[in-house]
Amino acid sequence: MRDVAVLGVGQTKFGELWDRSFREIGIEAGLQALVDAKLSSQDLGGLFLGNMASGALIDQEHIAPLILDATGLGHRHLPAVRVEGGGASGALALHQGYLAVASGLYDYVVVGGAEKLTDVPDETASRITSSAADHEWEVVFGATLPALWALVARRHMHDFGTTREELARVAVHAHEMGSKNPNAHYRNKLTLAQVMDAGPVAEPLGMLDCAPLSDGAAAVVLGPMELARKHTDTPVRIVASQVACDTMALHHRREITRLESTVVAARRAFDQARRIPSDVQVAEIHDAYTISALVSLEDLGFVDKGRAGPEFATGRFGPGGKTVVNTSGGLKAQGRPFGAVGVAQVVELVRQLRGEAKERQVSGANIGLAQDVGGTGATTVVHILERAN
Amino acid sequence: MRDVAVLGVGQTKFGELWDRSFREIGIEAGLQALVDAKLSSQDLGGLFLGNMASGALIDQEHIAPLILDATGLGHRHLPAVRVEGGGASGALALHQGYLAVASGLYDYVVVGGAEKLTDVPDETASRITSSAADHEWEVVFGATLPALWALVARRHMHDFGTTREELARVAVHAHEMGSKNPNAHYRNKLTLAQVMDAGPVAEPLGMLDCAPLSDGAAAVVLGPMELARKHTDTPVRIVASQVACDTMALHHRREITRLESTVVAARRAFDQARRIPSDVQVAEIHDAYTISALVSLEDLGFVDKGRAGPEFATGRFGPGGKTVVNTSGGLKAQGRPFGAVGVAQVVELVRQLRGEAKERQVSGANIGLAQDVGGTGATTVVHILERAN
Numbered sequence: 001m002r003d004v005a006v007l008g009v010g011q012t013k014f015g016e017l018w019d020r021s022f023r024e025i026g027i028e029a030g031l032q033a034l035v036d037a038k039l040s041s042q043d044l045g046g047l048f049l050g051n052m053a054s055g056a057l058i059d060q061e062h063i064a065p066l067i068l069d070a071t072g073l074g075h076r077h078l079p080a081v082r083v084e085g086g087g088a089s090g091a092l093a094l095h096q097g098y099l100a101v102a103s104g105l106y107d108y109v110v111v112g113g114a115e116k117l118t119d120v121p122d123e124t125a126s127r128i129t130s131s132a133a134d135h136e137w138e139v140v141f142g143a144t145l146p147a148l149w150a151l152v153a154r155r156h157m158h159d160f161g162t163t164r165e166e167l168a169r170v171a172v173h174a175h176e177m178g179s180k181n182p183n184a185h186y187r188n189k190l191t192l193a194q195v196m197d198a199g200p201v202a203e204p205l206g207m208l209d210c211a212p213l214s215d216g217a218a219a220v221v222l223g224p225m226e227l228a229r230k231h232t233d234t235p236v237r238i239v240a241s242q243v244a245c246d247t248m249a250l251h252h253r254r255e256i257t258r259l260e261s262t263v264v265a266a267r268r269a270f271d272q273a274r275r276i277p278s279d280v281q282v283a284e285i286h287d288a289y290t291i292s293a294l295v296s297l298e299d300l301g302f303v304d305k306g307r308a309g310p311e312f313a314t315g316r317f318g319p320g321g322k323t324v325v326n327t328s329g330g331l332k333a334q335g336r337p338f339g340a341v342g343v344a345q346v347v348e349l350v351r352q353l354r355g356e357a358k359e360r361q362v363s364g365a366n367i368g369l370a371q372d373v374g375g376t377g378a379t380t381v382v383h384i385l386e387r388a389n
Numbered sequence: 390m391r392d393v394a395v396l397g398v399g400q401t402k403f404g405e406l407w408d409r410s411f412r413e414i415g416i417e418a419g420l421q422a423l424v425d426a427k428l429s430s431q432d433l434g435g436l437f438l439g440n441m442a443s444g445a446l447i448d449q450e451h452i453a454p455l456i457l458d459a460t461g462l463g464h465r466h467l468p469a470v471r472v473e474g475g476g477a478s479g480a481l482a483l484h485q486g487y488l489a490v491a492s493g494l495y496d497y498v499v500v501g502g503a504e505k506l507t508d509v510p511d512e513t514a515s516r517i518t519s520s521a522a523d524h525e526w527e528v529v530f531g532a533t534l535p536a537l538w539a540l541v542a543r544r545h546m547h548d549f550g551t552t553r554e555e556l557a558r559v560a561v562h563a564h565e566m567g568s569k570n571p572n573a574h575y576r577n578k579l580t581l582a583q584v585m586d587a588g589p590v591a592e593p594l595g596m597l598d599c600a601p602l603s604d605g606a607a608a609v610v611l612g613p614m615e616l617a618r619k620h621t622d623t624p625v626r627i628v629a630s631q632v633a634c635d636t637m638a639l640h641h642r643r644e645i646t647r648l649e650s651t652v653v654a655a656r657r658a659f660d661q662a663r664r665i666p667s668d669v670q671v672a673e674i675h676d677a678y679t680i681s682a683l684v685s686l687e688d689l690g691f692v693d694k695g696r697a698g699p700e701f702a703t704g705r706f707g708p709g710g711k712t713v714v715n716t717s718g719g720l721k722a723q724g725r726p727f728g729a730v731g732v733a734q735v736v737e738l739v740r741q742l743r744g745e746a747k748e749r750q751v752s753g754a755n756i757g758l759a760q761d762v763g764g765t766g767a768t769t770v771v772h773i774l775e776r777a778n
Binding site: 001131260 | 412444470493633641653767
């Protein structure tokens with residue numbers, strides 16, 4: 001298996017991009033990444049695109065060739081493949097791009113993620129968000145994705161004593177980091193009181209415990225490590241790319257406070273990378289809901305089970321902490337265009353590992369981890385990246 | 390890159406399966422393939438699932454873990470990935486499964502394809518079918534997928550003298566073969582007169598020039614060639630797996646009668662396999678519309694451009710011919726559950742290459758080709774398979 005490196009990154013602003021079409025944002029991110037990788041489109045071997053729901057959202061399936069076409073590459077007849085796994089679609093596309101280069105059949109590929117969520121009524125967007133949960137067993141009975149995560153929060157509070165305030169701190173942190181990210185959907189800071197007093201969505205989760213629905217796109221260029229120095233002085237190696245799944249419905253799991261898909265994907269990834277959690281300086285994790293960030297920190301192995309709330313409150317995962325999480329602002333503040341999220345996480349890690357993250361830079365960052373989650377954890381994808389020296 | 394073999398195959402009946410759910414048909418095909426490969430689910434490394442439009446059809450995205458879950462494997466935390474490329478979704482999933490095994494990161498994987506098209510009103514199904522064409526440039530102006538293929542047919546008739554009767558022969562052949570396939574949606578034979586007299590859909594294409602919308606699922610088990618003899622006496626090697634794309638909209642192409650994606654994917658596939666078209670004894674090609682079969686035969690290299698109509702009429706592609714096409718009945722008679730089609734094509738080829746195709750068997754079949762097309766050809770996937778001796 002060949003070693004695979006990230007050679008270039010690109011990303012649009014995330015937010016309500018009402019004046020820009022799906023194809024426009026897709027090509028902006030892709031072309032940025034190609035330029036960053038000093039790669040001519042002539043050298044490109046294929047496109048892997050993460051997207052959750054363009055069919056339901058904009059009546060358009062078959063969108064990988066659409067994006068290729070929009071970049072002017074339609075006449076080159078490159079392979080283009082769309083990959084979908086709910087909110088984990090972007091990182092799944094990265095996994096496929098990784099396999100393509102690792103296999104040797106492809107040399108240079110673009111992995112993109114794109115989603116346009118704000119052009120439909122909120123009700124439609126909410127229905128589509130919940131299509132990542134189990135339709136027959138959960139959604140038809142009225143459960144939405146935030147309601148399911150609220151069950152996880154209640155149980156976590158009951159079992160481990162996690163408090164409302166500990167949940168709220170996750171959102172405060174996200175907006176603190178987002179305020180330093182020009183691409184973030186939300187750049188305003190939040191106080192603890194603002195988060196705790198916001199109107200309820202599904203108790204104990206309030207409006208500010210839930211990530212927004214956003215438009216946006218992100219892209220990375222991958223290539224074989226042995227050719228990386230031709231393209232960049234700071235190649236970043238993908239040292240692990242692992243996927244794990246779980247039951248779709250929460251009620252089929254042994255414990256609803258544990259994301260087994262994350263536990264297993266992380267274990268496989270740390271094995272593949274020959275690393276342990278304490279080696280990681282920067283991590284982008286799944287804070288679609290404040291509770292999802294806390295269980296993720298536990299299930300990735302950064303803290304003991306049940307301890308994420310109090311540990312987060314110590315500042316351990318904030319600036320200056322041992323592992324700084326979601327320097328991008330995370331899904332909560334940077335935004336949540338489903339299929340783009342997993343790719344944007346890796347864009348942020350690459351910027352950190354290259355030392356190009358400006359105000360958000362974590363000094364001495366050499367190893368980063370990205371965790372992308374679909375639904376209530378039926379899919380987790382974990383990537384570990386290392387700066388090549 | 391490791392050599393990859395097909396170790397087992399499975400398929401449900403195609404048709405109007407109103408009494409069976411999406412997950413039921415998905416697991417039936419998958420379990421058949423596992424049993425056929427003499428593989429314990431304990432050995433399984435992952436699932437790659439082709440599906441075009443479950444989000445729009447049944448409000449359910451994130452369906453790869455759903456199918457894994459339904460097989461009772463949810464607690465095993467295997468990787469599961471959905472792949473989408475319009476009608477080419479199934480073969481794209483096979484391409485991803487191929488890369489996964491070829492890379493060395495995965496050993497045994499199931500590649501499945503499943504679609505449930507008949508549980509929604511015809512109008513909805515028609516809208517969803519057309520979501521594989523270009524929404525902004527074609528569909529919003531009223532063009533449907535059959536209407537776009539009708540443009541191709543008209544132009545082919547104009548440029549090359551292809552006749553209405555030559556088109557109709559494709560459907561007659563499909564139903565002749567389908568009558569021998571117990572899994573086929575339609576098992577009735579058709580006469581030339583029946584096809585030519587059927588009501589118009591988009592002239593010159595009539596009701597019987599267009600494949601039906603079907604429910605159905607198919608699955609194959611892939612593994613490394615070096616382990617294949619543990620599982621089967623008749624492993625079938627995947628000697629080529631190639632994808633090529635084209636512009637989404639017909640009007641952006643140089644010629645609308647040529648599927649450049651098929652030309653390029655076939656050229657790459659024959660190069661990879663070190664074969665030429667005349668080496669192929671059995672081929673499953675894209676006869677969603679009678680015209681699509683004729684242009685495919687030309688663009689795959691089986692006949693000169695413009696000559697498919699008269700050559701087809703000679704019986705060259707029928708039983709006893711040099712290359713027998715669509716022994717399964719093709720999309721026209723076996724049926725057209727979008728995401729399942731590309732996988733079912735390979736199921737049929739494997740049965741032919743193993744000599745297990747019963748009444749449909751082509752004697753001496755050693756090399757087979759499958760061509761799966763999305764939309765009006767924005768995606769083509771070509772696989773070439775050889776019986777390992």
